[in-house]
Amino acid sequence: MKTKIISPDNLHAQQWAAAVSAANPGFSVGTLVQPLHAVNVLVNGSRPDLVVVEVVSAKDFDALEALANAHPEIDYVLVGAELSTDLLMRAMRAGVREVLPAPASA
Secondary structure (H helix, E strand, C coil): CCCEEECCHHHHHHHHHHHHHHHHCCCEEEEECCHHHHCCCCCCCCCCEEEEEECCCCHHHHHHHHHHHHHCEEEEEEEEECCHHHHHHHHHHHHCCCCEEEECCC
């Protein structure tokens, strides 16, 4: 399974990549260290099966909603430091499969 981890924080991206790889040795894990709103997740025809994204701003969440609506065949996992009820509801409506607290842990 191709997995793309997107975070504006290099340490967080590496921690999530390590956690995903440890839990799922067969996954191909790549990282992008940028805010989601500044990233093209689908580059040169590459299409991940799973996108793990750390959202730190409203612009990032808007980009996640647009991506999830445009590509519902991709599974999305949202990582956030503040997991409010509003954020969880919005994530559910966007089609996010899981919401996990930051920072990463096994």
